Amino acid sequence: MNGGNDARADGRGRVYQASGDQHIIEHHHHGSEGGAGGPGGGGVWSGLDSVRWPSVGRAPAVLRDRTTLMARLRASVAPDAGGQVYVLHGLGGCGKTAVAYALFQYATSEAGRIGLWVNASDTASLRTGMLAVAADRGAGDGELTAARSGLRAAADLVWDHLDRSDRPWLLVLDNADDPAVLRDGGWLRTSPRGTVLVTTRQAARHWWPGAELLQVGVLPKADAARVLCDLAPAAGTVEEAEAVAERLGRLPLALTLAGGFLAHQVIDPWTMAEYGRNLDGGHGADPIDLLDQGAVSAGADSRHLVSSTWQFSLNALVAQGLPESVTLLRLLACWAGDPLPLSLLSGVEMGDALPRRRVEVALRGLLDQSLTEVVPGTVRCLRTHGVLLDSVWRGTSADQRDSLAATAAGQLLSVLPEVPERGRPDPRTSLLAPHAVALLRRVVEGPDVGRPTVDSIAESLLRLVVALHRAGDYAPALTVAEKAVELGTQQLGADHPSILRLRERVGRSLCRLGRFEESEAVHRQVLADCERVQGPAAPDTLTCSLGLARPVNVLGRREEAVALARRAVAGRTTTLGPVHPLTLIARSHLLSVHPEPEAGAEFMADCQRELGPEHPISVGGALDHAFALFSLQRTSEALPAAREALRLFETKFGVDYPITLNAGALLSQVLEALGKHAEALGQAEAVVEGRMRVLGPEHPWTVTAQERLARFRGA
Template identity: 60%
Template sequence: MNGSTEGRAEGNGRDADNPAILREGNWLRTSPRGITLVTTRQVAGHWWPGATLHHVGVLPREDAAQVLCDLAPERGTAEEAAEIADQLGRLPLALTLAGGFLAHQVISPWSMAEYGRALGRGNELDPIELLDQGAGYSGGDASRHLASTTWELSLNALHDQGLPEAATLVRLLSCWSHDPLPLHLLAGSDIDAVVPRARVETALRGLLDHSLTRLVPGPPRCLRTHGVLLDSIARSAPADQHDLLVSTAAELLSAIVPDMSRPWAREDPPLTPYVPHTLALLRRATQWTGVGPAAMTRVLACTLRLAVALHRSGDYASALSVAQDAVTRGTQVLEANHPAVIAIRQRAGRSLYRLGRYEEAEAAHRLALADCTAVFGPSAVETLESCAGLSPVLAWALDRKDEAVALVRRAVEGRTAVLGPTHPSTLIARTYLLEFTAGPETHPDAGAALVSDCHGEVGPGHPITLDAELNHGFALVTAGRQPRALPLVRNVVTGSEHTYGVDHPKTLAARSLLSRVLGELGRFQEAAAQAELVADARTRVLGPGHPWTLWSLDRLAERQRALDGRRSTGGDVQGETP
């Protein structure tokens, strides 16, 4: 059988780190008898002509747990071992080191549970240093047996091969997460700050050939780099490069995340892949020394864009998670009243409201409003943003509509003075004002001018226009103009489905109003059908305990009772007309 090699394992001989020694028939030769097995970090096929390559990845979860149980059988259960294995990415070297640490402690042995907690202590404990404590003592070169140094063998080899940029590129990768990283992130022009764009492809190929990262099929095509490797690379990155690496990583992420001035659309690429990388960048920016306020501000600006995009997509939980982590991390470098931090806090308040956490939302918005007033002044656009953000919490969650109206009038007047009456921000505030002041005395044409301005400024089908049309329909309903409201609200439902999708919270809000209009027009069967769609979707999307879900279930019960009442009296529910 021909000579066979397998890659991705730890090299067990120095010669295997330099495949050139094995070529030209010096060591590997075709033979009808026996198998030659070579372990190597070099996985490029051109090094191994005629060989069969077997790529060895991380261990399956059960096998990874068994490694720990075999090495330290008295330190914990199989499930505890599996949890540690997950934390270590099921990497054989890391598992061996962890097992060695647990097995050989003498003075005060840890349990597996204690070891797992130590690994997760973030800034308090260096996980790579903890792993290295599990290495056995030997008289030979220990570098390939330590999590902190084994990767240096490959980076040194790449440097000797004329690829010093590979080390810089993997340091940049260490700013992000071990989750799949979309490859087009590395195509941004800002990467020139750390690696010349003309050398990125070659440097990346070197990392791939040396098993320092791997490709993950798409779409989108991604890189996946092991977390233990990233942490090891990060701890050895020169301190004078930390600020530049963080700034560059933030700029590359910002180029991918949608700009806040552009409305979200359901055709946009998924944002979920960028969440772990943004959170990892926040973590790295606070772990590394030398990351200054300017770099942290760039990271927060990128995080804000992601939080806004997630919120607009309807993923309020992810938006809140990103925003809250950004506030926690950002205030380790910047003051709590820094403009970048305040902007993130405002976004967190909006997500808290959408998640039904009303008291927390009010507290977040009030604190942001106070800080904005102190830092920017009472008439600044940042302060007016807090006025607008707090107003729906007061109007609909806390039943303080008069205060909400006063705040949103302040936002309308202030934005009109600074930005103009048809600026998108002003249009949003005007839409809030129409919603909060709608009632029996509302003039039927009160929202017509707003809708016309939206059509002229941002165009039909735009999210701002859809909101204005919906609130115009709501004002018509509260003024007793249901027949006039019905076609308008139907069009908003159709437009929202096209823009957001059928389960988006804004689509469900429009459908809820449609159910109300139909019910008040006596079209009970249609009203009940629309109410059921809303209740089912909110239960699925927001959860059964969310206030909006509970409210929708109550409205469904009302519509169903009205329908049952019509049926019990022999009324025609099939041919209902307005």
């Protein structure tokens, strides 16, 4: 050869140039979509094994609940149905693929349809799967080669053969969490010959024009428990399974992992109850690690791990230019999975990581990825699954936790009044209780949060407890206060000012709930601690003294109660003056345990002058003054005072406020003493009905009211 040769190699071919005779042998093995080998070859097979069978890690033996949803989907594969796209959307792990699998089985076994299943999680998987669908529906090798090489539009080829299918079909596009994969190239279409079902975490309607969106949520309690019993029938009772299911938020993925773990233990199997205790941190167990251990029986890819399944959504948000959504989700992870008032996010600011102007768009990103949802109601709330929040917090780096917890505490303090008033509660207040407790639990569980942040959290809990108490929600106030003391003591110690005040609030709530002996014991211990730590004249010490006077008086030790109340009055008068609001509160209580006509008149005059007649302290003082007059057997004077006190309470706080009912009880006694039996009887009946409704039949005040009513009827 005396010149150059022009040549071109196609595909995996090569061009050789030589100056002598050579014998060259090459073997080419072509797999699907550019694979490295085919059946019988020595390479790795990269093609699809089947589009006629769902590629799911582990299908549920029984699909629990989903009755209404499945009825709608079964209708979509009826003989005359077609030309529609259905989108199953919801949080990762909520069971979208399980629902699709159940429909696939029904369509192929009972509805007479061909089932086609494609993984739509990324472009390569989607393209490979859809071309395999075209091959299944009759596309020839030449058509497929042209589509693979770009000489023919691949999506057009697929849908042309779907449109000409000799049998009706169901096409499932699973894990389409990035809708752009479907949109780019026009892969998502409709055909009169079949029905398309998409599973996705992406809930934004603009991605699915013309489709019918169907949300998949968590399971009802009974069905969630049955899932656990299906997987691990020997592990415990239905009641124990219900408790574990509730702890897991009834999320199908978490239930499957828990059941798989329980079913596959060998050496020392746990019961359901033991598993539940370990989910709550028993034996130092990490609940997310514990759940992930159950993935061995479910096919241990990242979509079957609680610790990583939601990372797909977070990665998608970052890819969409919404890293702020990740920061916002980490902030939400400071709180609980209960409904969270949206107002708690007002004014959130975390520097460049989450600027205030980007909070709205960050939240929209979370909503679109089904990572949270808006719950309608009197108070608009967000609800984010608790297992998701636990997983996100666990994956948050230590250097971020302090700023996140500090921001969460600041948001709580911004919506809780520093000095809550008595009366009708802000409907948000009770909704904040689980979130404040969860925040404190987060910081107690790890060493990554500084003391100032813990102080702010304790202060927010104290404000919350006071607000609940003054709204008349004594049982929730007690629950929150006890939990705050239990957790807060671990970080701050029992003598920290906020912990002492929370302990005193435990005593107050016990007293209002009629548990007087327990209230006395709590108050005595807190009073001793305040005297030791802060001194005998400190404000907290005087508050404890006044608090102890209440149960002591009810338990019949009037002289001691009077001494305790006088101590509070004297101390506050010395430090604050005689007409300071806190001094007036102490004077009002002293009046109720030690009635004096002159002291009562002077007290009422001071309240009217300093605060006005409708101030909560004046209203409460009016009742104490009326009670003092009645105790002194000045019944004729007590009647107008009692009527006015009841009117003020009903106007200010409502008819069902517990102390309004106390005012009604006093009025009924005054009326009976004056011989106004019919009116006294009606008032006593109203008090019994109110206390039954508000306090319950076992409360001592309810029992007393019933006994009084019986006496009035007997008379």
